[in-house]
Amino acid sequence: MRVYFDTSAVIPLVLAETHSEAVRSAWPDITERWAWSWLVVEAEAALVRQRADADAWAEWSRVARSLNLVELNPRDHDALRAFNRGLGLRAADAGHLFLFDRLSREVDGLQLVTFDREMSQAAKDLAMPVHAF
Numbered sequence: 001m002r003v004y005f006d007t008s009a010v011i012p013l014v015l016a017e018t019h020s021e022a023v024r025s026a027w028p029d030i031t032e033r034w035a036w037s038w039l040v041v042e043a044e045a046a047l048v049r050q051r052a053d054a055d056a057w058a059e060w061s062r063v064a065r066s067l068n069l070v071e072l073n074p075r076d077h078d079a080l081r082a083f084n085r086g087l088g089l090r091a092a093d094a095g096h097l098f099l100f101d102r103l104s105r106e107v108d109g110l111q112l113v114t115f116d117r118e119m120s121q122a123a124k125d126l127a128m129p130v131h132a133f
Contacts, residue, residue: 002032002110003131004103005067006096007042009113010035014043014060015050019115022133034110036099037069038092070099087122097122104128 012020013027047060072080072095083101084094097112097119104110111131114120123130 001026001030001131002034002107003030003113004034004100004110005039006035006093006100006112006114006116006119007039007046008115008119010039010043010063011046012115013063014047014056015052019133023113026131026133032107032110033067034103034107035067035069036096037071038095039067040064040069042092070103072099087125089118089122093119097128101126101128 009019009023011017012023043060043064047056050056052060076098080094080098083098087094087097089097093116096114100110100112100123104112109129111129112120112123113131114123120130
């Protein structure tokens with residue numbers, strides 16, 4: 001299985017959250033793990049804010065090393081803003097979904113993994129493949 005993670009789907013791998021069991025049980029079946037590089041900033045901010053212990057930081061390090069990170073090119077900012085005008089997502093969520101849209105055209109069978117309701121709905125509205133847990 002090839003998946004693209006947003007931050008809401010990575011944090012449950014590291015910290016105990018509502019979706020932790022589902023995403024942890026699916027983890028071994030994932031052959032390719034993709035994410036926007038900004039996810040690293042968001043995830044580490046979440047760990048700091050939650051006062052994560054050393055075990056959580058070690059797990060985050062393992063998870064982070066397994067991700068294929070993609071970059072948002074500043075030349076794509078105009079396209080990203082246009083992409084989000086009809087969606088109205090928060091800035092980072094728009095970036096995640098925009099990059100997923102672009103990457104899914106290049107990576108066969110790529111599915112979005114998100115637990116963010118607004119992003120999930122926007123992806124479904126755009127007929128993007130969202131992995132259901």
